[in-house]
Amino acid sequence: MKTKTLNALLLFFTFTIFSQSKEELAARDFFWGATDAYKTVTEVPEKWANESAVILYKNENYDFHKFGKNVTYTSSIRQRIKLLDKASVEEFSEFVFKKRFRSDKGRYTYLQKGNNYVGVKIVKPDGSEVEIDVEEESVEVDGETKLAISNLEIGDIIDYYFYRLEPFKTTYAFGFDPVETYLGEEYPVVDFKLFFETENDFFINFNSFNGAPQLTEIPTEKRNMRRYELIDSDIEKIQSTRWSYPLLELPSYKFQVYFARSGKFEDRAMAFLPENEEKIKTSVSKEEVLELYAKRFTPFGNLGDIERYFKNKTFKNDSEKVIEGYYFMRHYYLTRFVEAIIVKDAEILYNPFEFYGMPVFIENQKQFVRHFTAFLFEQDIKYEIIVAKKRYDGPIDDLLIEKNLNALVKVKTNPPIYADHFSVHTNINEFSPLIEDTDVYELYPTKKKNKIDVIKKGKLPVSTHLDNETKKDITFSLNDDFSGINLSAVTNYKGHSKKDEQLDRLMFMDYVTEDYAKYETQPWIELVKRKKNRERYKKELAAVVEKIKVKQKERFEKSAKAEFQVGDIEDYTFEIKDTGRYAFDSYFTFTESFEAKNSLIKKAGPNYIIEIGKLIGGQIDIEEKEHERTTNINTASARSYNYNITFNIPDGYTVAGLDKLNKSVDNETGAFISTAVLEDNRLVVNTTKQYKNNFEPKSNWSKMIAFLDEANQFTNEKILLKKK
Incomplete structure (x- = not known):
């Protein structure tokens, strides 16, 4: 089930509320407090009476707040599940989770600790409730906390929440990890609610797909505070199917939240931001793609190494030159450092890279595109930059999140040559099969400029069964x-x-x-x-x-x-x-x-x-x-x-x-x-x-x-x- 892998679940307490922090009490009250409208819901719709289990209520929440340099990100989920057979009882009889973690967000925040607060209670058929004491019942094994839930029976309701509180510091633009998921679960869902809370400087890209409900805004008491929710009900279970892409066919939603404290950071953000914090961005036009990448994909790189390698070499044509340049870069910016990486990982030497002088690494697609197009521009070879989405994420017309884009270079030789960011074995004309045969954006400079100023639709080729x-x-x-x-x-x-x-x-x-x-x-x-x-x-x-x-x-x-x-x-x-x-x-x-x-x-x-x-x-x-x-x-x-x-x-x-x-x-x-x-x-x-x-x-x-x-x-x- 999806929620069981949600970073590993749970931490629990008994009916007696023992020494809990302010945050733990707030988490408990958020889900199980006086306003809990689902605490008495126990009945399963008749049509789902023969299911293994039924989720009576599922609630996902995302809160984004800031104070000065401090940002607090809270994500949480609650599920109230009725167990209807032995298989579901066995599935929920044990949970594995981590109590604490270190933030990987922002700058210089490694020492900032985050906490996972979890509550679990069992509701018996007679209406009695047992809240579990995690501190007492769980054990630490290899850095993980394991909890066995005893005396769980068919007909019980397990009601749990997972509340993740992550503080960090940042003074610049920061994109939170995108969330892309479908509404359905392994079990049917009676009622579902997704809830957002943000304030100024947090920008939201959000859209629903394949018939999922839209996000709606909730009035708030503060001008700088914003709340949104998505509500659905009567959601059928998802059947696991071989070779399927659920995001293409099932009701789903995607979103990303981006933090940018001021206008200059908004301009620098590697994201398609809405006009302002008060608007939800639901789509991205090709003009917006051009505007963002025209700035980010300007050719750039020190070409001295490749010029020295090309000295006294002759080539029959541009294709031969491009291919030779690509494989040289793969070696010079990656494979010649592999031994040093092994040496460092084996703890033979702390800094084995010192012997290279000033080593240059090309670490991602965007760096590769800038460096490789600088090489092409210097050689007066025409090119296009291809921007594509993987097939499982939907068509380019449904673009919403910048992180979902893949960038590579199309060299306008005859036939065209494709160059993607290299790994140790990547070849010319090799790019992810998941973007083959997809509609893409093609960006390129006109005349002899090196600034991108044109964008158009195109399509990538597809390999055959004989090729692979x-x-x-x-x-x-x-x-x-x-x-x-x-x-x-x-x-x-x-x-x-x-x-x-x-x-x-x-x-x-x-x-x-x-x-x-x-x-x-x-x-x-x-x-x-x-x-x-x-x-x-x-x-x-x-x-x-x-x-x-x-x-x-x-x-x-x-x-x-x-x-x-x-x-x-x-x-x-x-x-x-x-x-x-x-x-x-x-x-x-x-x-x-x-x-x-x-x-x-x-x-x-x-x-x-x-x-x-x-x-x-x-x-x-x-x-x-x-x-x-x-x-x-x-x-x-x-x-x-x-x-x-x-x-x-x-x-x-x-x-x-x-x-x-x-x-x-x-x-x-x-x-x-x-x-x-x-x-x-x-x-x-x-x-x-x-x-x-x-x-x-x-x-x-x-x-x-x-x-x-x-x-x-x-x-x-x-x-x-x-x-x-």
């Missing part, structure tokens, strides 16, 4: 006594399919060494001037590398066992063949091999059964209850999985059962196709599984089920190894 590929070549044979298998595999990933695998499989030395050689830069250890220190750091860094390798091998062995669905493995080997880090369409390739006893083979009289279908890995099993679908289908990207499996047939045996390995389901949503042929003393099985699009309307769900079910069934297929 997982390819495996697997060869296996039985060991001499037929007690297990020997398996070797060459695994290739490209496109969007490879980044997570690179992050998991590549150790830092695999790629920093590659970059050092390519760009003729010195490893971190060579920058240490004093020989005595250099030898010591080198030894300590080597120990870190060895430790990582040991853990890495353990992790890879576990991964191989899970992927190939085998038991204990022996003699595991692993080797990187190509890092795939210099082109989006290049393969990241590695090999692995192992022996697995008592795996994929079963004796059947004089014959053997080989569970060959398991070698394509676990597949999605669509349960019967999932066959009815009410939401559209959104996956991260189109993609394909291609397996080539070769089984070396032992002498004196033949293979039967090939007919079950030949399958074909292919439609506009995807495909699963497999073939099996005998080639001399080898059985060769090829399979391909394709997700052809990143989006399908719900009307195509049955077509997706067709190829998903076929792939899942293949994992159960076996062959019979018959003695001649």
Whole structure:
């Protein structure tokens, strides 16, 4: 349930109010005081009588106040839930939370402590109430507070609140974290209220979507004080659905509050602020996007390093120059510092960056856009800045919160080149698949100006299932006594399919060494001037590398066992063949091999059964209850999985059962196709599984089920190894 993960919930007290602070008493009175209109509500609507639980009342609150440099942010939630079966009783029988925390907001406020105040009471069917004493009943475990609620029974009502009080200091503009959520819960909700309280210098962007009620203003007794509420009722529960984006289809709301003490800070704010504090901003126009980013995205950066790198280099065209510049920047502003980051994290040296002189880091998208466009402007290469929203957050026309925007650069070569802020493995023409095929804003300067003055609508391209590929070549044979298998595999990933695998499989030395050689830069250890220190750091860094390798091998062995669905493995080997880090369409390739006893083979009289279908890995099993679908289908990207499996047939045996390995389901949503042929003393099985699009309307769900079910069934297929 969403509220259970709300930073971990609760801290409680008994019916007797023991020593409580002023803030604790205020929190308790806010929810359970004399004005509590829901303290006697106990009945569940008849239509929900068979639910696991029903939320009788849900109340969310956000308060923003300031006094001088001090700002106080209070967020709270109350839920009154009737438990109707054993599952819900078990779910609410234990809570985990933190009592205190340090603020991460504002400036110089790390030492400022915030507090979580929580109350819980149990209302029995006869109307009696038991308020729980958290101090007495809870225990501290690894920095967390755990509370077990005993004697909870079917028919009880659990009524709890979580009240988070966070003070901090700030003298400049500050944006609070956005809130984007839908009204529904895991359980039906009878009544819901969202409440806001703000004052001068707090700016609100807020809007409701997909039929959710609008925010309304409540009159207040003070001119500088503002209150708002959103009220709804009779909210059906949310069914968890595979591959769905709830914010696109369910009643929902989004908001962000921004604090700006004066006009100059309002101008500097990285946000689309309303005209004044008294107005709620509900939308953002493309003209407002241009106005904000024309100031923030002016090209800027010291290009001396790249100019020195380009000296005496020649390029066939602008495309080649842009690509070379991008990968050099990725190294010079990121990967050459990776060793130092490892050294610092391992506590080998407090400040390992001192050996770089004045290192420059490009830490976020906006810094990257400014630096990369400065490079393009200097090279007289035309460009556009792309501003996009991720698909799960809705279309660009519904833009409300600046933090939801992604910025990248489109270089106007032929064909266009896209450059996004780099991580250690990011490639040219690679950007988040979640913004592919979306409508975007394109911003650019006219003529030879470097100031952005034009904005228009555009659309990003989309990668295909052929671009995003997982390819495996697997060869296996039985060991001499037929007690297990020997398996070797060459695994290739490209496109969007490879980044997570690179992050998991590549150790830092695999790629920093590659970059050092390519760009003729010195490893971190060579920058240490004093020989005595250099030898010591080198030894300590080597120990870190060895430790990582040991853990890495353990992790890879576990991964191989899970992927190939085998038991204990022996003699595991692993080797990187190509890092795939210099082109989006290049393969990241590695090999692995192992022996697995008592795996994929079963004796059947004089014959053997080989569970060959398991070698394509676990597949999605669509349960019967999932066959009815009410939401559209959104996956991260189109993609394909291609397996080539070769089984070396032992002498004196033949293979039967090939007919079950030949399958074909292919439609506009995807495909699963497999073939099996005998080639001399080898059985060769090829399979391909394709997700052809990143989006399908719900009307195509049955077509997706067709190829998903076929792939899942293949994992159960076996062959019979018959003695001649």
